[in-house]
Amino acid sequence: MLPQLTNEEVLRYSRHLILSEVGVEGQQKLKAAKVLCIGTGGLGAPLGMYLAAAGIGTIGLVDFDVVDRTNLQRQIIHGTKDIGRKKIDSATETILDINPNVNVIKHEVAITSENAMDIIKDYDIVVDGTDNFPTRYLVNDACMLAGKPNVYGSIFRFEGQSTVFTAPGGPCYRCLYPEPPPPGLVPSCAEGGVLGILPGLIGVVQATEVVKLILGKGDTLVGRLMLYDALNMRFRELKLRRNPDCPADGSCSVIKELIDYQQFCGIPHQSPEPIAAMPDKEIDPVEVKTLIDQKADFVLIDVREPHEYQIAQIPTAKLIPLGDLPKRLSELDPGADYVLHCKGGVRSAKGCDVLRGAGFQKVRNMKGGILAWSDKVDPSVPKY
């Protein structure tokens, strides 16, 4: 039995009701539907807002993050007033402002192998708006085991991908990519940047697919991978096939149970013991400042990109982007003393490995990068 629409809802959804593809019955299906949005960030923001506006009856939100200023360039479900608030609270408030008829269910947790099946069991459709490979494989496998469609979207700089995985008989994420890339090879949005509007478009594609799946109308992205290139404004689509080794009954030949996804993605578990300090490999920004003030004999190398150098810089640093470092080693004296820095310390650690691999003896990584420099040494240097 589908739920009845109130008079307020009839008026609210009138532009849907006069579409023959939706109609009263379609709108009732949307009202009866339960959709789980994993993540309320770049993809989750437009998705949650449009699903609410469209009249999805129950929207589950999974997020445990807090709104920060760098989110606001794209996560339009949160506003400047929400900085410092829990994303799940801010997103709920926006959703209920758009449509108070929505029943929002908050899951303020990180989705894990232990809780995933329990979280998704009450929903009809899962939408993946996460930002890392382990969670994407986890969401895929949980949806496969639970037999729920997984509406997928992912973004990088100016490019996005979207499809529908684990629909009955359809392909899954592992059919597309059997294995994740090794850690560090594909930068995150925080490291690689992302056009703020891009998740808007991909999130809206995901929302469209959710609504179509509920209505049972149109041709969904099951079996098709949509690619979007914002810089050249091009949409393309590729065929996506189910792994031919999977049995015809819809079960998967690969996924039998949820596994350890950190390990699957090659990410070491955080050691409960604090990692011993490595005084010969790392240096605190405050010590670097002391060395500069003492006019000590060392070379400070900034391994960020030139456009990042434009945003903020440490005056004495020599800019050699990480990608150029191997071919510019000849500019450097292997006997000299080096400190490398980047934005947060990850790329410069790789840079240190490059120098050490080339036989340089005295190479240290500035802990926390220019962000820590701004915090500890010179607050006039902007953080980004």
Added chain:
Amino acid sequence: MAKILIPTPLRQFAGGNDAVEVSGATVGEILDQLTTTHPDLRKNLFNDEGKLRSFVNVYLNDEDIRYLSKTATAAKDSDTISIVPSIAGGR
């Protein structure tokens, strides 16, 4: 010459190009030629045994070469080859 579309994450290894024209009779030959011209791409596309990495998909037009003849798939000059790596961003 077939056209190869280079995705954003790999453009830095292909001289910044978003598309490269390369000649070759098969997808494998074309990829060999591509990675000869742009050697930095090689380690991103192939593993130490010279096999395509499993998080990089290659399509001839809209079809995954895993479901054609893999790198032995014949390619015409009018074909477009897409390299589509796994991306995970969402926040």
